[in-house]
Amino acid sequence: MNNQQMKIIEKVQGLLALAQDKKNDAEGHSAFLLAQKLMAKYNLTKKDVDEAGAKxxxxxxxxxxxxxxxxxxxxxxxxxxxxxxxxxxxxxxxxxxxxxxxxxxxxxxxxxxxxxxxxxxxxxxxxxxxxxxxxxxxxxxxxxxxxxxxxxxxxxxxxxxxxxxxxxxxxxxxxxxxxxxxxxxxxxxxxxxxxxxxxxxxxxxxxxxxxxxxxxxxxxxxxxxx
Structure with missing residues (x-):
């Protein structure tokens, strides 16, 4: 995994964490949607995101x-x-x-x-x-x-x-x-x-x-x- 991919994954991880923290308001919903868009754009799976964070x-x-x-x-x-x-x-x-x-x-x-x-x-x-x-x-x-x-x-x-x-x-x-x-x-x-x-x-x-x-x-x- 190169540095560019890692930066994208970190953005997705941060957005998902924000979405989880603010799951009941508009900011959390927007963060979740943006994370999904980034994952789709860069062909990332949930496994990619989880494994990168675990290491x-x-x-x-x-x-x-x-x-x-x-x-x-x-x-x-x-x-x-x-x-x-x-x-x-x-x-x-x-x-x-x-x-x-x-x-x-x-x-x-x-x-x-x-x-x-x-x-x-x-x-x-x-x-x-x-x-x-x-x-x-x-x-x-x-x-x-x-x-x-x-x-x-x-x-x-x-x-x-x-x-x-x-x-x-x-x-x-x-x-x-x-x-x-x-x-x-x-x-x-x-x-x-x-x-x-x-x-x-x-x-x-x-x-x-x-x-x-x-x-x-x-x-x-x-x-x-x-």
Missing amino acids: REIYDHPITAYKQLNWWEKQLAIVIADNFRVKCYFRAKKCDEIQNKESCIIYYGTKEDWQLARNLYYLALEQLQFYSSNQIKNQCLESYRLGFISGLTKDFNDQKNENKNLMVQSNFPAEIIEFWSNRSEQMKNTDEKIPTVKDAKAYWRGVNTGEKIQINKKKQGIANEN
């Missing part, structure tokens, strides 16, 4: 060590996860007798997607740290980081909008959508204290940089290294 290994591993995570490390991890087919969550543990906690970032996805998303996270983090190192004042630095992450998010959204016929959910492998639905029910939501913009100029400098670093275009080179 892939799912990773549920940390991408960082336990430490005091900064808000911008967490937000950057979420942005990368949302755009490169993995789910992101954080695990905390007590690190001393005073009840202080350390956390790690965990990605959940197929082995290939986990490896790519992890590498892209560190690439984006390296870029953020490099460009933000020129921001001297702390107030300016935090605003710059906010802008950088906003710019990166906008760049990803613009790329998605170039192909409006595909639903974002269809990019996730079916087994990830299915298993994550059950796994996430056991997790607690936490409120992250994200700073507000206090230096508008620094913020927009960050936005401009985040839009232009083109993490997505570095994806192919990283994928070829794995």
Whole structure:
């Protein structure tokens, strides 16, 4: 099975998972019909779709060590996860007798997607740290980081909008959508204290940089290294 066929099967798997999750509404019905059309167009059987999904290994591993995570490390991890087919969550543990906690970032996805998303996270983090190192004042630095992450998010959204016929959910492998639905029910939501913009100029400098670093275009080179 070549890469093009695998991409089509992944789209079908994602659509079928979405249809199953929203079986009683119009979105689910539309997803099911689109999946059927793709299967007919590319001469795929249910067996083809099921077997392709069954062969892939799912990773549920940390991408960082336990430490005091900064808000911008967490937000950057979420942005990368949302755009490169993995789910992101954080695990905390007590690190001393005073009840202080350390956390790690965990990605959940197929082995290939986990490896790519992890590498892209560190690439984006390296870029953020490099460009933000020129921001001297702390107030300016935090605003710059906010802008950088906003710019990166906008760049990803613009790329998605170039192909409006595909639903974002269809990019996730079916087994990830299915298993994550059950796994996430056991997790607690936490409120992250994200700073507000206090230096508008620094913020927009960050936005401009985040839009232009083109993490997505570095994806192919990283994928070829794995």
